[in-house]
Amino acid sequence: MSPPDLEQLLAAARDDVPADGHDVRATRSRVLESLEQRGQRRQRLLALLTVLGLSAVGTTSWAWVSGWLPARIDELRGGDGAPPSPRRERQAGPRSRSAPAIEPALAVAGADDELAAEGAAIAPPPPAAQRAPAPTGAPKLAPAGHAGARPPGPVSRDGAGPSFAPSARRATPLDEAAPTALASAPPSAAAPDGAAPTARAPRAAEPAAPTSPASPAPARAIAAEPPTLPRDGELWAFRAAYQAQTGGVAATDALAAWERYLAAYPGGRLAPEARWNRAVLLVRLGRDAQAKAALTPFAEGAEGGYRQSEAARLLRGLDAATPTR
Amino acid sequence: MTSFDSIPNRDAAEQVDPHAAVVARLRRDDASAVAEVYDLHHGALRAFARKLTGDVQVAEDLVHDVFVALPRAIKRYRGDAALRTFLLSIAVNLARKHVRAACRRRAAMERLAQLPERASADPEREAQRKQLAAALQRALDHLPLDQRVAFVLCEIEDRTSVEAATVVGVPEETVRTRLYHARRKLRAFLEAEGVA
Numbered sequence: 161m162s163p164p165d166l167e168q169l170l171a172a173a174r175d176d177v178p179a180d181g182h183d184v185r186a187t188r189s190r191v192l193e194s195l196e197q198r199g200q201r202r203q204r205l206l207a208l209l210t211v212l213g214l215s216a217v218g219t220t221s222w223a224w225v226s227g228w229l230p231a232r233i234d235e236l237r238g239g240d241g242a243p244p245s246p247r248r249e250r251q252a253g254p255r256s257r258s259a260p261a262i263e264p265a266l267a268v269a270g271a272d273d274e275l276a277a278e279g280a281a282i283a284p285p286p287p288a289a290q291r292a293p294a295p296t297g298a299p300k301l302a303p304a305g306h307a308g309a310r311p312p313g314p315v316s317r318d319g320a321g322p323s324f325a326p327s328a329r330r331a332t333p334l335d336e337a338a339p340t341a342l343a344s345a346p347p348s349a350a351a352p353d354g355a356a357p358t359a360r361a362p363r364a365a366e367p368a369a370p371t372s373p374a375s376p377a378p379a380r381a382i383a384a385e386p387p388t389l390p391r392d393g394e395l396w397a398f399r400a401a402y403q404a405q406t407g408g409v410a411a412t413d414a415l416a417a418w419e420r421y422l423a424a425y426p427g428g429r430l431a432p433e434a435r436w437n438r439a440v441l442l443v444r445l446g447r448d449a450q451a452k453a454a455l456t457p458f459a460e461g462a463e464g465g466y467r468q469s470e471a472a473r474l475l476r477g478l479d480a481a482t483p484t485r
Numbered sequence: 486m487t488s489f490d491s492i493p494n495r496d497a498a499e500q501v502d503p504h505a506a507v508v509a510r511l512r513r514d515d516a517s518a519v520a521e522v523y524d525l526h527h528g529a530l531r532a533f534a535r536k537l538t539g540d541v542q543v544a545e546d547l548v549h550d551v552f553v554a555l556p557r558a559i560k561r562y563r564g565d566a567a568l569r570t571f572l573l574s575i576a577v578n579l580a581r582k583h584v585r586a587a588c589r590r591r592a593a594m595e596r597l598a599q600l601p602e603r604a605s606a607d608p609e610r611e612a613q614r615k616q617l618a619a620a621l622q623r624a625l626d627h628l629p630l631d632q633r634v635a636f637v638l639c640e641i642e643d644r645t646s647v648e649a650a651t652v653v654g655v656p657e658e659t660v661r662t663r664l665y666h667a668r669r670k671l672r673a674f675l676e677a678e679g680v681a
Contacts, residue, residue, distance in 0.1 A: 187549050191552040
């Protein structure tokens with residue numbers, strides 16, 4: 161085809177047919193209507209996103225305030241939501257020694273110095289609110305004025321519960337005035353058993369319930385437990401036994417408190433810790449045969465490695481001191 | 486039909502300044518600004534859409550889409566071209582699916598032999614014009630969209646290659662190349678069709 165034919169087509173195409181007025185108005189209306197609908201869709205989407213955002217914020221806030229979210233986070237991190245208790249130390253294995261824990265130094269007469277580094281694992285006491293209702297058979301604290309009575313040491317107060325000062329290499333007495341250092345062992349506990357609870361780091365101001373009005377230092381009550389710990393008879397019993405051991409109560413009374421706990425809760429959550437504390441008290445009281453029987457399962461790893469090395473060292477110390485004890 | 490000699494010599498009224506206020510309102514998503522721009526430029530845009538698509542109804546759809554897209558597209562408007570040119574560039578960007586729709590519609594109409602009739606003062610001349618225009622549209626349907634746009638802008642709307650390059654957003658040389666290929670293919674197609 162020759163170019164002029166194309167030109168004819170172009171000329172025909174260039175003829176501009178005027179637009180139908182109806183089409184012009186109709187398209188204009190369509191345009192404005194489409195813009196309005198788009199604006200309404202955008203507003204609805206914005207409202208929906210706002211509602212969803214507020215719901216998410218509100219739900220998260222409620223979950224955080226109620227403690228549900230911190231507990232789930234702790235579970236994800238491998239914790240059980242509980243404070244760094246001896247149980248956690250046991251599960252952590254060798255790290256348990258370095259974990260902040262209150263460990264009364266345990267010195268056995270005639271034993272090596274390194275044995276003085278061992279101590280009873282003191283589990284965190286139950287919440288302070290649980291102290292009031294004393295369950296039947298729970299051990300009582302030392303009466304006021306009891307010689308050597310010592311107020312319980314400070315307990316940590318953090319979101320997860322009490323924590324503990326690192327264990328000392330030597331036996332040290334409780335020293336509430338020393339926030340983080342371990343106190344030296346009290347003289348009364350040094351000779352036969354050498355075991356004495358070490359100072360615990362005062363975590364926070366706590367409502368104190370002094371057990372002895374004659375006590376020179378103000379008694380420090382157990383810190384209020386975080387709201388996540390349940391009201392639990394078992395925990396109360398453990399707490400009472402712990403207070404007996406660390407509150408200056410006679411070792412026999414503290415031993416009886418641990419044995420009452422174990423009798424009531426032989427398979428309790430803190431039974432391993434309670435058995436260890438009982439073993440330590442038996443060593444203190446010089447009941448070597450019973451102490452060996454109590455320490456042997458730990459040394460053999462029956463408690464999953466918990467206190468295994470400490471128990472082995474204590475047994476060696478007892479064996480070394482056996483002829484004269 | 487508007488004719489642009491070159492971008493720098495464009496009518497000053499088409500420069501950015503007179504439309505700065507309406508452009509600012511468009512950026513704020515003001516529907517009344519869209520209506521104002523529609524009233525000013527719908528004619529040129531509709532003419533281009535019709536020539537590009539070859540279908541009246543599809544052209545109306547393309548015009549509608551251009552003005553609905555304008556509040557968002559205006560964010561890309563830098564003011565270095567006339568607003569009308571910017572509208573044409575939006576039409577080119579949105580033209581693909583409309584041209585495709587027009588081709589399908591045309592093919593369907595031809596199959597059904599239902600060519601649209603429009604009343605005219607000179608029915609014979611009008612019929613001839615329509616026949617020729619339809620023939621050209623059939624030929625354009627065989628072109629790639631880029632070449633079709635270049636041909637419509639330069640040959641049918643009689644715009645310069647510089648203006649066409651501004652509308653399409655490509656270099657002028659690219660427009661010339663596309664136009665060259667479009668002409669070549671159209672001639673070949675028309676020869677094959679036997680249009681005399």
